Amino acid sequence: MAVTVDRKPLTFWEKLYLPAIVGGLKVTLKHAYNTLIRGKVVTMEYPEQKWTLPTGYRGAPYLVKDQDGDTKCVSCQLCEFVCPPKAIRITPPGPNGQKADRANAEKMPAEFEINMLRCIYCGFCQEVCPEEAIFLQQDYSITALSRSELIYNKEKLLSLGGVSPGIQKWKHKLEEAKAQENFPVKL
Amino acid sequence: MDSILHRLLGFYNGLTPVELMCFWGLVKIAIVVGVVQGLVAYSVLAERKISAWIQDRVGPNRTAPPFAKYIPIIGPALTRWGMFQPLADGLKFMFKEDFTPAGVKKIYFFLAPAVSVIPAMLTVAVIPFGSVMGSQKMVIADLNVGILYTFGIVSMGVYGIVLAGYAANSKYPMFGGIRSSAQMISYEISMGMSVIPVLLIVGALNLNQIISWQATNGWLVMYAPLSFIIFMVASFAETNRTPFDLPEAETELVGGYHTEYSSMKFALFFLAEYSNMVSSSAMMVTLFFGGWTLPFWGLDHPANSIGMGIAHMLVFLAKMLFFMVVFIWVRWMFPRFRYDQLMDLGWRRFLPLALVNILITAVWLWMRS
Numbered sequence: 001m002a003v004t005v006d007r008k009p010l011t012f013w014e015k016l017y018l019p020a021i022v023g024g025l026k027v028t029l030k031h032a033y034n035t036l037i038r039g040k041v042v043t044m045e046y047p048e049q050k051w052t053l054p055t056g057y058r059g060a061p062y063l064v065k066d067q068d069g070d071t072k073c074v075s076c077q078l079c080e081f082v083c084p085p086k087a088i089r090i091t092p093p094g095p096n097g098q099k100a101d102r103a104n105a106e107k108m109p110a111e112f113e114i115n116m117l118r119c120i121y122c123g124f125c126q127e128v129c130p131e132e133a134i135f136l137q138q139d140y141s142i143t144a145l146s147r148s149e150l151i152y153n154k155e156k157l158l159s160l161g162g163v164s165p166g167i168q169k170w171k172h173k174l175e176e177a178k179a180q181e182n183f184p185v186k187l
Numbered sequence: 188m189d190s191i192l193h194r195l196l197g198f199y200n201g202l203t204p205v206e207l208m209c210f211w212g213l214v215k216i217a218i219v220v221g222v223v224q225g226l227v228a229y230s231v232l233a234e235r236k237i238s239a240w241i242q243d244r245v246g247p248n249r250t251a252p253p254f255a256k257y258i259p260i261i262g263p264a265l266t267r268w269g270m271f272q273p274l275a276d277g278l279k280f281m282f283k284e285d286f287t288p289a290g291v292k293k294i295y296f297f298l299a300p301a302v303s304v305i306p307a308m309l310t311v312a313v314i315p316f317g318s319v320m321g322s323q324k325m326v327i328a329d330l331n332v333g334i335l336y337t338f339g340i341v342s343m344g345v346y347g348i349v350l351a352g353y354a355a356n357s358k359y360p361m362f363g364g365i366r367s368s369a370q371m372i373s374y375e376i377s378m379g380m381s382v383i384p385v386l387l388i389v390g391a392l393n394l395n396q397i398i399s400w401q402a403t404n405g406w407l408v409m410y411a412p413l414s415f416i417i418f419m420v421a422s423f424a425e426t427n428r429t430p431f432d433l434p435e436a437e438t439e440l441v442g443g444y445h446t447e448y449s450s451m452k453f454a455l456f457f458l459a460e461y462s463n464m465v466s467s468s469a470m471m472v473t474l475f476f477g478g479w480t481l482p483f484w485g486l487d488h489p490a491n492s493i494g495m496g497i498a499h500m501l502v503f504l505a506k507m508l509f510f511m512v513v514f515i516w517v518r519w520m521f522p523r524f525r526y527d528q529l530m531d532l533g534w535r536r537f538l539p540l541a542l543v544n545i546l547i548t549a550v551w552l553w554m555r556s
Contacts, residue, residue, distance in 0.1 A: 024520040025520060027520065028241045028519055028520040031243055035240045035243050041243070041244060041245055042243040043245060045248075046243065116519070
């Protein structure tokens with residue numbers, strides 16, 4: 001059903017259009033004054049000023065070390081499997097490869113690469129990781145001069161990732177096992 | 188060095204009066220064209236900066252040549268104010284690919300930018316931008332029919348746009364061209380009519396005489412405020428500025444008449460638009476705001492020293508820049524007129540108003556005499 005909207009006929013003053021013009025000029029002048037004289041701009045000057053990121057922000061995924069400085073990743077390749085854009089590539093150590101940093105941990109990756117051009121910051125790797133070894137961190141401005149520079153290797157990922165304050169699962173299990181040797185068990 | 192100077196002086200003294208006129212004419216043309224081009228470049232910057240301030244932004248503040256950071260204080264300050272931005276913009280236009288689409292009508296496509304730039308540059312010829320320097324009048328051509336000349340040339344400006352719209356052989360430029368022809372023809376009439384009261388009051392068409400009349404009797408904006416308002420609105424329409432920017436309405440016509448243009452050809456349209464702005468501001472200053480005169484500090488009579496001559500030019504420049512800023516300022520607060528509103532305003536509001544204005548002025552002058 002059509003509804004007729006009542007429109008008040010314009011007064012002579014409104015029809016003249018000039019008051020509206022003056023009003024508009026006043027608004028724009030006020031904004032110009034606020035920005036120019038009082039320096040109230042709504043924009044940020046990006047590379048110098050940056051947003052404070054909210055906690056839980058999903059930036060680039062990096063590998064983390066534990067409190068003893070050891071690699072947490074055990075090369076299970078779950079993240080490689082789950083990664084939707086196939087940005088992660090893990091090279092396992094193989095049968096005679098390098099031993100894991102941590103005692104009691106079975107192995108660690110010989111190489112761990114994330115292609116930052118492919119990564120979509122979905123966070124599946126972090127979610128799937130049974131070792132809490134990979135976390136989406138706060139970096140979002142990933143730049144380089146070539147494509148090859150953007151494939152981050154294990155060393156780089158570890159150095160960018162920092163130390164995780166999480167539980168040291170394997171160390172704990174080792175202590176448990178050692179404690180088993182005496183009776184009664186004291187932890 | 189000395190002998191070269193001597194020979195130049197000899198050359199200058201050996202000129203006949205006609206040759207002398209040509210010599211000074213060329214010098215003045217070079218200076219005026221240079222100044223107008225510079226003004227155009229920096230009014231583009233002003234456009235960007237003022238729009239930024241009005242929209243709570245900062246505006247261009249990064250562009251700088253490599254040496255700028257070595258100049259203490261001034262270098263960074265100039266960079267912050269975007270003073271090097273026009274240089275970068277100009278260079279960008281030069282180095283962009285000059286692309287000619289396959290379907291265009293080649294001859295007109297190449298001709299159109301020139302046809303729109305030339306009238307834009309020609310209008311400044313009759314505008315007195317200063318009083319005198321030595322024996323030289325500070326106007327390129329002191330025509331007795333100055334205003335008529337301007338209107339004649341300004342009306343030619345539309346050809347460039349129409350031609351560009353036609354040559355592009357695509358729909359949006361065509362719309363732009365058609366709109367602009369309708370718009371400019373409509374508003375030219377109100378513009379011409381609005382100036383007639385001024386001519387009636389002064390009794391001369393020569394712009395220098397109009398200025399000297401204003402120096403003795405006060406600025407014409409006080410005698411003919413309605414004329415000024417109509418003239419100003421019509422000059423917004425003539426220069427295709429918002430709220431009358433239908434020919435290049437970005438939101439509906441892509442880019443309007445210059446959609447298919449790129450590189451330097453596009454830059455020429457830009458140049459034409461901004462030179463038109465410069466010349467209409469200059470016309471407004473000359474016709475209604477006393478040109479290079481100021482009613483105090485003895486600036487109201489032709490200069491008798493070089494210093495005063497320069498002061499006059501600066502006064503003129505300052506007044507003109509004020510109107511340039513108004514042009515830019517208005518752009519960032521107005522919505523665009525619809526096509527029928529534009530026609531309504533031009534033909535049914537301003538034209539009768541201008542005619543009544545002429546009548547009132549004529550009657551008033553007749554009563555006084």
